[in-house]
Amino acid sequence: MAACLTIPRILRCLCSALLLAGVMLGSLSADWDFSLISRRAQSLYGPLGEGQQRIDDWQYLLASQKQIGEVEQLNVVNRFFNKQLRYVEDIDLWHEVDYWETPIEALWKGAGDCEDYAIAKYFSLRHLGVASEKLRITYVKALTQNRAHMVLTYYSSPEAEPLVLDSLIDAIKPASQRKDLLPVYSFNAEGLWLPGAKGNKKVGDTKRLSRWQDVLKKMQAEGFPVETTN
Numbered sequence: 001m002a003a004c005l006t007i008p009r010i011l012r013c014l015c016s017a018l019l020l021a022g023v024m025l026g027s028l029s030a031d032w033d034f035s036l037i038s039r040r041a042q043s044l045y046g047p048l049g050e051g052q053q054r055i056d057d058w059q060y061l062l063a064s065q066k067q068i069g070e071v072e073q074l075n076v077v078n079r080f081f082n083k084q085l086r087y088v089e090d091i092d093l094w095h096e097v098d099y100w101e102t103p104i105e106a107l108w109k110g111a112g113d114c115e116d117y118a119i120a121k122y123f124s125l126r127h128l129g130v131a132s133e134k135l136r137i138t139y140v141k142a143l144t145q146n147r148a149h150m151v152l153t154y155y156s157s158p159e160a161e162p163l164v165l166d167s168l169i170d171a172i173k174p175a176s177q178r179k180d181l182l183p184v185y186s187f188n189a190e191g192l193w194l195p196g197a198k199g200n201k202k203v204g205d206t207k208r209l210s211r212w213q214d215v216l217k218k219m220q221a222e223g224f225p226v227e228t229t230n
Contacts, residue, residue, distance in 0.1 A: 032127070034059040037223040041104050044221060051108035054084050058107055058124070066128055071163075074154055074172055077124045078165045085120075086111045087167065102218045114150040117167035119215070121152045133158070136193065138186040142168070143179075153186060 038055060042048055048055065058080070065076050088111040090099040103120040106112040112120075118137050125135060134155050142149035153162035153175070162175045175183070183195040 032059075032062070032224060037104065040221065040223040041108060045105075045108055048108055051110060054107040054110060055104065057084070058103070062124065062127055070130055070134075070154075070156070073125060073128050073130065074163065074165060077121050077128070078172055079170055081106075081117050081120050081124075082167055082170050084110065085117060085167075087113060089113055100215050102215055102222060104222050105218070114167055118150045118152045118165075121165055125152075125154075130154075132188050133190060136162070136186040136188045138162075138164075139184040140181040141184060143182060148184075149181070151181070 034055070038048070038052065041055070061076065061080055065073055068076070085106055088109075090096050090113055093099070093109060093111055093113075100119065101109070101112050101116040103123055106116045106120050115137075122135055122137060126132060136153045136155070138151050138153045140149050140151060141147070149168070151167075152165040154165065155162050163172050164175055164178050164181065165172055166178075166181075175181070186193045186195075
């Protein structure tokens with residue numbers, strides 16, 4: 001989990017990243033051309049092998065789950081990526097200390113670390129129509145493992161207790177039932193939040209360029225309809 005060990009550095013990157021994602025990704029619910037995406041992925045990464053079936057399964061999930069309720073969408077997406085991906089640290093998988101995968105890279109490899117699960121779930125739920133203000137990528141300290149970790153959180157309303165989508169367990173539980181996680185920061189396309197006694201507090205945003213731009217550029221190269229103008 002090397003990419004999850006340096007929270008302040010990744011914090012700065014991811015905050016601006018999600019802000020840029022809100023501008024650059026345009027309509028995430030627009031149709032994705034998976035025939036094009038698979039061709040582009042093969043051109044970029046070579047034969048996809050078993051990854052092609054994982055990508056095909058992802059396509060089917062996104063096509064078949066748009067009409068169900070949001071909570072059911074959370075469960076389907078959470079279980080899908082927890083099943084399809086195995087945890088591997090960046091240094092072992094990519095020979096880099098900190099590498100952020102696109103969902104296609106994660107499914108091609110069938111592996112990733114904590115931020116890769118959260119990012120793939122984020123894009124999947126956005127594509128299914130879940131509003132960005134309901135989703136936050138959240139840095140926590142996993143107390144049992146005594147290490148930094150990242151999860152995706154879902155807020156049914158601005159004041160609601162969040163539900164936690166975690167790569168460590170399949171069950172989606174309210175944050176109050178996850179005593180093993182200590183929140184540090186959370187993000188979405190609208191900004192940065194810090195936990196506090198009176199609830200999460202929005203503390204601003206940053207518009208600096210970040211590593212997330214590389215993810216967006218890779219997704220564009222893979223054939224996703226990423227807008228490059230702002």
